[in-house]
Amino acid sequence: MKKFVNDPKNYVSEMLEGVALANPGKLRYIPAYNLIMRSDAPDENKVSIVQGSGSGHEPAHVMVVGRGLLDAACPGDVFAAPPMDYVYETAKLLASPKGVLLLVNNYTGDRMAFDMGKEMAEADGVRAEILTINDDVAVQDSTYTVGRRGVAGNFFVIKAVGAASEQGADLDEVIRIGKKVNDVTRTMGVALTACTPPAKGSPLFELGADEMEFGVGIHGEPGRERRKLTNADAIVDDLLEAVVGDLPYASGDRVALMINGLGGTPVSELYILFRHAHRRLADRGITVGRSYVNEYCTSLDMAGASLTLVRLDDEIEGLLAAPAEAAVRIF
Amino acid sequence: MKKFVNDPKNYVSEMLEGVALANPGKLRYIPAYNLIMRSDAPDENKVSIVQGSGSGHEPAHVMVVGRGLLDAACPGDVFAAPPMDYVYETAKLLASPKGVLLLVNNYTGDRMAFDMGKEMAEADGVRAEILTINDDVAVQDSTYTVGRRGVAGNFFVIKAVGAASEQGADLDEVIRIGKKVNDVTRTMGVALTACTPPAKGSPLFELGADEMEFGVGIHGEPGRERRKLTNADAIVDDLLEAVVGDLPYASGDRVALMINGLGGTPVSELYILFRHAHRRLADRGITVGRSYVNEYCTSLDMAGASLTLVRLDDEIEGLLAAPAEAAVRIF
């Protein structure tokens, strides 16, 4: 296993300790609940924004805790939703008179943990609501009641509700905004390699040298179908076809375009994908108003990328442009 | 080859076009010279800061063009220094009455291209100086006159001279600062996998499943020695030993600590390395004043990391903390 790791059981806790050590005075780390929170949270004039999910998606979500983004993140183990009492304890610690918004990517495990954790917190008098994110167009909605997965598009929901809560919006308003952003956000991903969970020590599946997985999620699970590997432009064409046709996005729309790396792909390649997506959208009369090219939500060391579109209006664009500050910092 | 790529010959130009498309109004792209520059450069009240190098190190250097960092970057092809006329044209375009500072990582090809390009620009009346960066402790200095390589530590030189030039420092002063930072900066890297240059299509060398290359540079070339793969903490111990002992850094020092990913390693693992380095430095009485955990200078898709220390004083720390804005943006 080509990883920087000690005992795989400590993968998450050692990473979180690193995040805390790198951000003294800004972040607080509570090991018992895998909890990373802003040192100055909760703010009683602000809805607390919390995201939980499995680990292995870094920088999501522990590294987007900060002003204008998340107030706290409580990850579970690698690719496993947090146990419900992590959610419960987090909700209690972040309790604000204005309420707590729990952001949940739409997976069975995550929803159960958050439903149960929220109920327990409410029994203790905490005001909390859940907002479910489900931007992945790779999953055919009808067949499975659990429905579409939440993937990299969750960043836009985080950014928008983070900004709104910072500006003083109340819980209902924050939820309205989060739902609105989720409703106009669509993502599709492709993997060139399988990822290796540290506790497993070997790749989750085997991909031939000339194969790719089309329509992958963010947990290393195989995708919608296996295809022959094509060149970058052809991959973008296929991703765009799936994403644009789904909402659909139409000529005259103004969008945010995100090319998200899945962990093992260098940023240079992401810009090659971005270039072609930008041009093809222009061909369709769709204007890219905001650009995002980086890693936002990964699958450990998986080589791959996802493409996300968000249809912008003045409200959403204003919230996306609002100032914010996260633990992943270049300077 | 598990890459998002079209014709490998267009790898660099398509990436640069993507960078330009993602930053409308902020960056200017001149295809003939692989040139990415701030739209508002040159500023006649400011020394222009320019960095060239091979490509394949992204986000360095084209993605750290921006206010308080580089005014322009002119990369060559993957792992190849830019041809001298790229340097020449870049120096002319960035000419400022206050002068142009050309930052060069210490490699034969880069130095020759910059020496020749600078001479040509000077013949045209451009005031230009070269500052060489050589932070890599893996190279034994004495044996090779070309000396130590410039690797991820170059970020700190860029950041410091970028801030100083923004504050109005003249060329001599900017050079003084750049040299000062370079003198207190040391780096050592380790690779867990070989990288695959797009034009080659296969890994540059083979590494056994239980092997790592210790003391690698950033061009995918093999390192100082091949070792058995150890756990994350043991790797940090060895990197620290090499780096701390070199300057040396001593008890009572205050440092910036950077864990730089080489391209294929997820950020979660970088924080696992950071955690242990932070603790071990504390054991030695060395305080981490500033933390940097991310990709700064990569080798395409190589799995690996480097550790950099910078000894801080008030002047350096102030420059590192000064505001800056680069093309690689999370929000």
Next chain:
Amino acid sequence: MSLRHTEFVVRTIAETAIENEKYFGDLDSVVGDGDFGYSLARGFEKLLEGWDDLDRTEPGAFLKRSGMVIASRIGGTSGPLWGTAFLRAGAAAGHTTELDGEHVVAMLRAAIEGIKARGQSDVGDKTLLDALVPLTDQLSASLDDGAEGALRAAATAAREAADATAGLVARRGRAAYTGERSRGSVDAGATAVAVIAERISETWPRQGATS
């Protein structure tokens, strides 16, 4: 089934899950995300760590406390599902201190209903239910054969049913995202139920003898 028998069953489940961490994880890798073995193992380790402090006033209370620990300490989908199963089984046991075969069947049915409700799933969705329901049906049908005979029959039924999940398409859990591609490999949760049932059936006689 006394408190001692209940402790024995829970401990056997825990130990089997811990010993099979890698096997269960590999099964979950085929069309899932590979964390199932890890999640179960870490959670049941936690249960064993606090083993001596669990409420032992009666079997039902013991199961409920175990369910609380499991639900709150196992992540992923399995924590809530397995925790709910233990909680419901404990509730169905009520305050009875000596549980007979009928009781045990009723407890298992309660656990099944809990999983279905929590997971919004049913038999045929290619989940652990596809082993647990046939196991319970067979146990119920074989009660006249005595504990050992009934357990053996139930374990056999669970194994057969778990193996048969290879023919199903997943409609719940992470594997469901792969649609038709999930056919051809057994479900990790169902196989775990079979492995655990076989272990209980094997070790029960020994345990019975020393009681």
Next chain:
Amino acid sequence: MSLRHTEFVVRTIAETAIENEKYFGDLDSVVGDGDFGYSLARGFEKLLEGWDDLDRTEPGAFLKRSGMVIASRIGGTSGPLWGTAFLRAGAAAGHTTELDGEHVVAMLRAAIEGIKARGQSDVGDKTLLDALVPLTDQLSASLDDGAEGALRAAATAAREAADATAGLVARRGRAAYTGERSRGSVDAGATAVAVIAERISETWPRQGATS
């Protein structure tokens, strides 16, 4: 050597470099960074693109223009080194229009001095000099054998010397960073010189016949 011969030699160098892109790159991968073949190929492609517009007033001018294109369009270490070599050879040719063997040797020596100065390198450092210097020495010693014979002897010397670089430790270029580990594989630049010399020696008779 007339202008036509000079054009022939430069074109042969360019075509050989382009055809051997992958081979030269693989050689540079062993202890270098693998870009040597790519850099040469892209640069010489550029040279051929502007081929018809090169200054053809005399051999020296033609070589100098070629050197300018190479130096400014090949990246990495090779652009400045190969560009310098062509520039110096052109300068050494002066305004002579028909170059004899002595002239050619003098031009090669000038190219060698240029590389040494630009690269701060010398024979024994495991670079292209380790093939180019023996090649030049042998050419000089064999001038009495006529062009074909001298070229054949020079190519053989270059090949032997290039192969012998496997025994050297690199002291210049990217390979030098690996120290002792660079021993055991041939130098990419020296091998390129040998391959090019062999090609010129093979094709010269044909070209000569049609001139």
